[in-house]
Amino acid sequence: MKIGDLYFSFTNPSLFMLLTLxxxxxxVHLVTKKGRGKSVPNAWQSLVELIYDFVPNLGMIPYNFTVTILALxxxxxxxxxxxxxxxTISICIxxxxATNLHQTCLLFIYN
Structure with missing residues (x-):
């Protein structure tokens, strides 16, 4: 489609951009108050659930994670x-x- 000096075309990336948007x-409409917001808990419920799920699943003594990470x-x-x-030692050798080629062999020959 041409409008003035500009060409516009509806391509596959344009289609998928519109679908994603x-x-x-x-x-966004479903999780906000306009969509009655029933699918997302409020902030306090989310915080309590995060703490409740995190603490029992630790499965180790306090500060064990810190010690393990420091050791690793x-x-x-x-x-x-x-x-x-x-x-470094290998490169020096x-x-x-490489710089002193065959010096040890020559020493044995001339002695």
């Missing part, structure tokens, strides 16, 4: 430092071998 607007993070950092140390 209409679905979002329908859901410390272990990961230790492994990373160890790998960096080994890699490789560079030394």
């Amino acid at each position: 209409s679905l979002v607007l329908l859901l 993070t410390g272990h990961e950092l230790g492994v990373a430092i160890s790998q960096a140390h080994v890699s 490789y560079l030394n071998d």
